[in-house]
Amino acid sequence: MLHKNNTESLQTGPLWSGGRLSASVRMALAGGLWLAASLALALWVGRGAPDPFAENQPVTDAASAPVAGLPDQRPQAGSDAADPQARLDALDKMVEEVLPRTLPAARWRRELVPPLVAGGPDSGYGGSSGDGPDGTADLRGMTGSARRSASSGAPTGAPAGASGQATGFPAAARPEAPAVRVYTVTGPCAPLRLGLELLDKLARPDATVRAERQKLAAQEAAPGGPHGENAFNAKSGAALAHRGADWPDPDRPDPDRSGPDLADGAIRLAWTDAGSLDIFDNGRLTHRFLFPGREAQLADLATPLPRPALALVIDDMGQSLSAAEALAALPYPVTLAIWPHAPHARVTADVAAQRRLDVMAHVPMEPLARADGKRPQPGPGALRTDMEPGQIRATLKDNLSALPTAMGLNNHMGSAFTSSAASCRHLCVWLEGRGFFVLDSLTTPDSQLGVQTRALGMVSAVRDVFLDTRRQTPAILSALDQAAAKARARGYAVAIGHPYEETLRALRTWQDKAQVALVPLRRLVWHLAQEKAAGTAETPAR
Incomplete structure (x- = not known):
């Protein structure tokens, strides 16, 4: 058991002499209050500044500013740019669905090509068409990885004149950009059909068309629907039902619908004067379709x-x-x-x-x-x-x-x-x-x-x-x-x-x-x- 004098020392010891704070204690408390006030002021002044050590900070130097004559490469307001990988996955899924439906007799090969890091509208890097003296692709201005990819036969670079779309961006403007999906399409086909269907998928139909598609989807998907046993394709009902659900009534949102909205206006589809079809998402090239042997016929689609x-x-x-x-x-x-x-x-x-x-x-x-x-x-x-x-x-x-x-x-x-x-x-x-x-x-x-x-x-x-x-x-x-x-x-x-x-x-x-x-x-x-x-x-x- 503690002695009374020992317990009372907490109140009457040297620090509390006469019931007042000593000079040293008062100085320590004043210093602590000043430090706390300074810290609070610093936090208030810098509340909007980015953390210099945080990951995925937006680039703020000159390289991230819009390039003159090219669309802004930064994510656009209203788009699902917060999850670019989800958007890219959704685009991949769309492409894989559309290709066999629009080009059923064609063959295609997909390659992942490093994104273009140099060159602009006049760079002349025209996919599979050669710019070099012997018909090979001109490799000047490309990074080492792009040169290796091009010299190995993989299509690289952006054709010039992509209907006003950007054909290349500085490397600093797009850090960690995903590889471009390059499809080389051969065999009998009508490339324009691919473009028409992709454009339709990426556009939001008006209310009348949306209602008609939903009505049609419901009829096709219903058991014993209007086509019955004579239906050409047993999967047509499910396909149309899925397509009708692509555009739900905005006044009656579907809680089960998930995934990025690819019709938010941030995706652009462009034919190029090199005869390729390009997809850009928020200004970044994501997909390119090459049609060897048809470039000259398709090039005029880039012109209004x-x-x-x-x-x-x-x-x-x-x-x-x-x-x-x-x-x-x-x-x-x-x-x-x-x-x-x-x-x-x-x-x-x-x-x-x-x-x-x-x-x-x-x-x-x-x-x-x-x-x-x-x-x-x-x-x-x-x-x-x-x-x-x-x-x-x-x-x-x-x-x-x-x-x-x-x-x-x-x-x-x-x-x-x-x-x-x-x-x-x-x-x-x-x-x-x-x-x-x-x-x-x-x-x-x-x-x-x-x-x-x-x-x-x-x-x-x-x-x-x-x-x-x-x-x-x-x-x-x-x-x-x-x-x-x-x-x-x-x-x-x-x-x-x-x-x-x-x-x-x-x-x-x-x-x-x-x-x-x-x-x-x-x-x-x-x-x-x-x-x-x-x-x-x-x-x-x-």
Whole structure:
């Protein structure tokens, strides 16, 4: 037990003499208070400054500022840049889903290539196309790892002129940038279809299209749905259901939906003047698609569509190879719409590829009876109104599989089939999600083909002028003038003709008095797709 005097020493010892603090204690307390006040003031003044030792700090030197003439490489407001790896994973998943649906007959190889660390819009590092004196890629200005990758055959570098997109950034502006996914695509395919579907996936559809897709997804996914046992693909319902869920109603958020929003406006899709298709996320190149042998044909997609523009489509191709050669020899581009089961269909498509011409599948469809009561025969592979939905899809797949380089389709005859909203809808159900462009030949004023494609948010157009309803060269020349006038009035037009000798003669001698640009159909299609993605597309006038 402690003695009383010892316990009282806590109160009356030397530090508490006379009940007052000693001078030394008072000085110590004052110093402590001053130190605490100084620390509090320092914390208040520096509360917004970054921790110099923290990881993943944003770069604040000059290298992180936007490069003149290039988009800002820093994460944009409103994007999911907080988790760039999740966005990259989502993009990878999207690409792996879209590739086999849009390019089913093609082959591709994916390589992980170090990101470009030098060069700008004029760097000239053009993917698989060589810039060196012997046709090899020019390796100047690349890092050692990039040079090793390029010299080993892996595509590197960004092509110049990526439709206004950045083609390279300083190394300090993008630390720890992930490798670029470079796909080399070979075999028969229509690269534009890949671009159209990716653009559709990365754009947010308007409320009407979203509601239509959700309605369609529900119908397809329902047990015993409208296609039943005749459905072409048992997985189509699940695929459409997933696609319909891509864009839930913003007024009724889906609590189960997770993952980054790839339609937040931070992702850009760009064709380049080297013929590649590039994806940029927040200004950083993430994916590149190379199409060896097709670069020259695809390079013009990097250039905005001139106004006014006129695209010419020639139907009924594939019966005669000489007609294809004659059209390919014209001083301006035309699109060859080929009968899928014509005797020279594949060879005609090969001629088009060699001459950098576009190909469409000219799909036979059921016509109405003539005034004399006789019904014309549309030919093999025709779509009919009495077909079950599954039969329509199977027949359509057979037609399109015969022409894997076709970027879209238009109807041969079809006044009866295209007048049926239900038949056109079944056709569009299978086409939607595969990147096809649809041209309504408008063989009847009551056509529902364009109506149904627009309802599902597909890229489509309607024929403006038939060139050779009267098979006389003067009449065809007059029709060409009419098509040019329509192009000047609206900005663009599509005219359809046939490989008649009178039409070929008119095409050789026509003088463009209206000064319109005769463009490949692909350029018009890409322009329409960009307008649709931006929400500025117009309803085609009939």
